[in-house]
Amino acid sequence: MADDRLSLVFSALADPTRRDIVARLAAGDATVNELAAPYDVTVQAVSKHIKALEEAGLVSRSRDAQRRPCHLEAEVFDLMTKWIERYRREAEDRFRRLDVLLEQMGGQPATGAPTTEAAS
Amino acid sequence: MADDRLSLVFSALADPTRRDIVARLAAGDATVNELAAPYDVTVQAVSKHIKALEEAGLVSRSRDAQRRPCHLEAEVFDLMTKWIERYRREAEDRFRRLDVLLEQMGGQPATGAPTTEAAS
DNA sequence: CGCATATTCAACCGATTGGTTTAGTACCCT
DNA sequence: AGGGTACTAAACCAATCGGTTGAATATGCG
Numbered sequence: 001m002a003d004d005r006l007s008l009v010f011s012a013l014a015d016p017t018r019r020d021i022v023a024r025l026a027a028g029d030a031t032v033n034e035l036a037a038p039y040d041v042t043v044q045a046v047s048k049h050i051k052a053l054e055e056a057g058l059v060s061r062s063r064d065a066q067r068r069p070c071h072l073e074a075e076v077f078d079l080m081t082k083w084i085e086r087y088r089r090e091a092e093d094r095f096r097r098l099d100v101l102l103e104q105m106g107g108q109p110a111t112g113a114p115t116t117e118a119a120s
Numbered sequence: 121m122a123d124d125r126l127s128l129v130f131s132a133l134a135d136p137t138r139r140d141i142v143a144r145l146a147a148g149d150a151t152v153n154e155l156a157a158p159y160d161v162t163v164q165a166v167s168k169h170i171k172a173l174e175e176a177g178l179v180s181r182s183r184d185a186q187r188r189p190c191h192l193e194a195e196v197f198d199l200m201t202k203w204i205e206r207y208r209r210e211a212e213d214r215f216r217r218l219d220v221l222l223e224q225m226g227g228q229p230a231t232g233a234p235t236t237e238a239a240s
Numbered sequence: 241c242g243c244a245t246a247t248t249c250a251a252c253c254g255a256t257t258g259g260t261t262t263a264g265t266a267c268c269c270t
Numbered sequence: 271a272g273g274g275t276a277c278t279a280a281a282c283c284a285a286t287c288g289g290t291t292g293a294a295t296a297t298g299c300g
Contacts, residue, residue, distance in 0.1 A: 095194075185275095
């Protein structure tokens, strides 16, 4: 797998267990054991998932005795949203131009054309 | 790999070549051959990439003689942004509450606190 | 110290991935 | 019909993934 930041983030979130971990961390920091509890896989497997999230920059960890509390680094989400929004906007602009063109040609407007507050 | 929609979309975008294909499709529809041209992999490999994007719902295809023009379905991006924004918001709200709490306790405000127009 | 708890490391396993080559299908043109 | 172009399917391969078990490390507690 490519090791650039965006690839790491996307592939970290491609796994439902890891997305669930992120969702739970959004509600508050938690230790590996706490995070592992709800799943029916071993704590080692969860430890690996957390490591993947950490390498993607989505999670950071501190130390509290033998515990390693995990903390969600939500800023990394920006990297994704920026990428997504950029191309979504391009695609929608293009669609809108096409729509205008079709109207000028006297045809029906294209169906499902995104509006200015597209896909809120 | 999990086959729920969100997993398919995230893992489709975890590959830099596929992200590049999406970026190029945002500028306009293109055929498999056109898309494959810039990369130094075989057209079959690109065909597979496009299939992955298609299965994630990011790309649709029509038919034009022997050509199969690819079209970006930007609406699917919403699925991701919704997921991302939800947990980012939760995490930031939590961070802000902590920040307020620290101030009430007379300490320094936490550093790097997200503002209301967080990480623009 | 000795033991329990929390976490990681290492080795292994089957499934999946991204790539290849080779072959097949679909369509146009003469 | 025959041949070229665009694309997909199939079989294969090395690398990675998500999981396991078992052992190691780090810390707190009596």
